[in-house]
Amino acid sequence: MPAVKVPRREAEPVKRKLKKLGLYDGKRRPKREDGHVLLPVFDNPEIHRLGYEVLNVELPFRPERQIYKNLEGVLAERLSEEELKHLRRYDVIGDIAVIQIPPELEHRVDDIVWGLRKVHPFIRVVAKKGFHEGAFRIRDYSIIWGERRLETIHKENGVEIKVDLSRAFFNPRMKGERYRLAQLVRDGERILIPFAGVLPYALVIARYKKVKITAVELNEEAYKLGLENLELNRKRLKGEIEFIHGDVFEVLPELPTYDRVISPTPRGVDALALTLSKTGRWLHYYDFVHETEIRNFRGRILEECRRQGKECGVRIKKVSDFKPHVFKVCADVRIKG
Numbered sequence: 012m013p014a015v016k017v018p019r020r021e022a023e024p025v026k027r028k029l030k031k032l033g034l035y036d037g038k039r040r041p042k043r044e045d046g047h048v049l050l051p052v053f054d055n056p057e058i059h060r061l062g063y064e065v066l067n068v069e070l071p072f073r074p075e076r077q078i079y080k081n082l083e084g085v086l087a088e089r090l091s092e093e094e095l096k097h098l099r100r101y102d103v104i105g106d107i108a109v110i111q112i113p114p115e116l117e118h119r120v121d122d123i124v125w126g127l128r129k130v131h132p133f134i135r136v137v138a139k140k141g142f143h144e145g146a147f148r149i150r151d152y153s154i155i156w157g158e159r160r161l162e163t164i165h166k167e168n169g170v171e172i173k174v175d176l177s178r179a180f181f182n183p184r185m186k187g188e189r190y191r192l193a194q195l196v197r198d199g200e201r202i203l204i205p206f207a208g209v210l211p212y213a214l215v216i217a218r219y220k221k222v223k224i225t226a227v228e229l230n231e232e233a234y235k236l237g238l239e240n241l242e243l244n245r246k247r248l249k250g251e252i253e254f255i256h257g258d259v260f261e262v263l264p265e266l267p268t269y270d271r272v273i274s275p276t277p278r279g280v281d282a283l284a285l286t287l288s289k290t291g292r293w294l295h296y297y298d299f300v301h302e303t304e305i306r307n308f309r310g311r312i313l314e315e316c317r318r319q320g321k322e323c324g325v326r327i328k329k330v331s332d333f334k335p336h337v338f339k340v341c342a343d344v345r346i347k348g
């Protein structure tokens with residue numbers, strides 16, 4: 012995706028000019044780099060006629076929350092202020108919009124569908140989002156408008172991900188996290204990804220880095236979709252991905268250690284000791300933690316490091332809010348020495 016590279020002090024006026032010309036891509040974030048700023052622009056030949064340096068870089072998309080604001084704006088003409096307060100965040104996955112409809116808005120479903128279609132004219136399905144269920148973390152969805160399917164191809168971070176929301180877990184909100192990890196990884200690394208799902212982390216990292224990834228997933232449906240995703244993206248990937256169908260707790264003990272382990276751990280599962288034992292340098296361990304427990308969570312990781320005779324540095328990053336006062340967090344654990 013193209014970006015214009017300008018010295019930092021010129022960034023604001025150039026951004027204004029690009030916006031005026033309709034060339035600035037506001038859905039992506041600018042990035043600072045060595046006294047310069049990379050400004051996201053649309054793939055338009057006009058860009059090259061402006062005399063700026065144009066690079067081809069991946070700049071991450073802005074969070075969904077801002078897209079959500081658009082829906083609120085559109086629905087303001089049909090819903091009361093009181094009703095708008097109940098509007099929940101939603102996601103667009105490929106050509107499927109998924110939204111939670113609280114009881115207060117059940118009678119407004121048609122208006123919400125109308126609003127979603129207005130903001131995203133390309134959507135073909137609108138589904139109502141229920142809760143994650145079972146070990147495979149599959150959500151309960153009901154289709155409220157459009158084609159009767161929950162299968163689609165979602166584009167993210169330069170890869171195409173085939174998902175079927177009725178058969179396997181997928182969370183589009185982790186796009187920024189996947190991009191972050193892909194930036195941390197260095198060419199040549201050997202990476203292990205347990206709880207790999209339909210392979211979103213593996214694909215994004217292998218898209219940008221020449222690495223060897225081993226991924227493990229137990230849900231056979233997710234595994235099959237993951238294999239399809241490998242085919243779908245084969246020509247785009249710099250790295251290699253080996254995909255194992257099996258239970259992390261049975262497969263990992265048989266595997267060697269890796270430079271980096273990325274564990275998108277399902278909620279309620281404790282795989283800390285196992286995943287830590289499989290890394291020689293880095294562990295990125297995801298978990299759901301109450302804000303008052305973050306210190307204890309860090310302590311628990313340091314304790315496990317000591318138990319395994321590893322000297323570790325631990326940084327906890329809040330990734331998203333899960334429910335009031337509870338966050339999805341990622342512990343970036345660095346093994347020293």
Ligand SMILES: C[S@@+](CC[C@H](N)C(=O)[O-])C[C@H]1O[C@@H](n2cnc3c(N)ncnc32)[C@H](O)[C@@H]1O
Nearest residue numbers: 147180181206207208228229230258259275277
């Ligand atoms: C939170 S989801 C993450 C999936 C994927 N990494 C993603 O981000 O889309 C957890 C995944 O772990 C899988 N899973 C749960 N228990 C497992 C186990 N014991 N062994 C392997 N996979 C497991 C689920 O089927 C699910 O796909």
